[in-house]
Amino acid sequence: MTIFVPGDRVRVRNDWPEAGPVRVHIRTPHYLRGREGIVERQLGSFPNPEELAFGKSGLPARMLYQVRFVRAGLWPGTGDGSADTVVADLYEHWLEPAEERHG
Amino acid sequence: MSQSPPRATHDLGGVEPLASRPIDRTEHELTQFDKNVDAMMYLLSHPSRRIIRVDELRRAIESLPPHEYMRLSYYEKWLRAIHDLLLEKGVLDRAAVENKLAELRLQMSDEAKA
Numbered sequence: 023m024t025i026f027v028p029g030d031r032v033r034v035r036n037d038w039p040e041a042g043p044v045r046v047h048i049r050t051p052h053y054l055r056g057r058e059g060i061v062e063r064q065l066g067s068f069p070n071p072e073e074l075a076f077g078k079s080g081l082p083a084r085m086l087y088q089v090r091f092v093r094a095g096l097w098p099g100t101g102d103g104s105a106d107t108v109v110a111d112l113y114e115h116w117l118e119p120a121e122e123r124h125g
Numbered sequence: 126m127s128q129s130p131p132r133a134t135h136d137l138g139g140v141e142p143l144a145s146r147p148i149d150r151t152e153h154e155l156t157q158f159d160k161n162v163d164a165m166m167y168l169l170s171h172p173s174r175r176i177i178r179v180d181e182l183r184r185a186i187e188s189l190p191p192h193e194y195m196r197l198s199y200y201e202k203w204l205r206a207i208h209d210l211l212l213e214k215g216v217l218d219r220a221a222v223e224n225k226l227a228e229l230r231l232q233m234s235d236e237a238k239a
Contacts, residue, residue: 041131047184052132053139075184077214097139 023114025085030061031120032089034112047075050116054108058120059091062109070113085114134194135187162200165207177210185209 026032036056039046049071064087069080093106132140155163169177185206189197197205211217 038131040133045188047180047187048133048136051138052130052136055130071180071183074178074180077178077181080180 023085024117024119026061026064026087026114026117026119028061028063031058032061032087032117033058033120034089035116035118037116045076047072050112051110053097054091054110054112057091057096059089059110062088062090065111070115072113087112087114087117089117133187134189134191156200159200162204162207166203169207176214176216177207181210182206185213 034050034054034057038052038055039048040052064085067083067085070084071080074080088109089112091108091110093108094104096108166177166182168174170179170182182203186194186202188209189202189205193205194202208217208222212219212222
């Protein structure tokens with residue numbers, strides 16, 4: 023799994039486990055799926071709460087990151103050009119590298 | 126997004142309009158009920174027992190049917206979740222819980238009549 027450092031551009035996986043037949047416990051807000059943000063900091067490694075929630079060990083521990091997103095456009099009524107940002111705590115298995123933007 | 130995502134009940138960010146309400150920021154005293162439920166969870170999650178982990182409690186709360194999730198108080202949600210988890214784990218037996226509830230209801234209605 024890629025280790026990200028502050029300043030890295032990442033994308034939240036556009037996965038919807040809630041829609042599947044298996045019971046799940048998801049700590050990643052729906053409005054961030056598929057969105058790009060910038061890694062703010064590493065918060066450390068912790069047992070995966072999505073597995074702890076079903077009585078499993080949650081091991082191996084997963085890196086937890088703080089990721090900053092531009093708020094504008096995240097949800098209806100926020101496409102207002104505001105400079106506000108949203109910071110979310112997200113586990114490594116929800117993040118993938120975002121492609122470099124050129125031009 | 127053209128259609129609503131399959132989000133969980135508690136995942137409310139940006140959801141309009143029914144699910145979102147202004148936050149009540151007034152302070153309030155904990156009731157005896159609140160304290161009892163908190164104590165119960167403390168004992169169930171204590172490292173010497175670890176019958177329920179906080180992540181499991183959270184999962185059970187967030188799995189409540191939407192109408193209950195929106196209606197119940199904070200500690201009522203905890204109690205419902207503790208109940209559901211103890212049944213799921215086989216610590217409590219559903220029939221035994223229902224028998225006890227029926228017994229208590231009868232007792233309460235007798236007390237109301239007296």
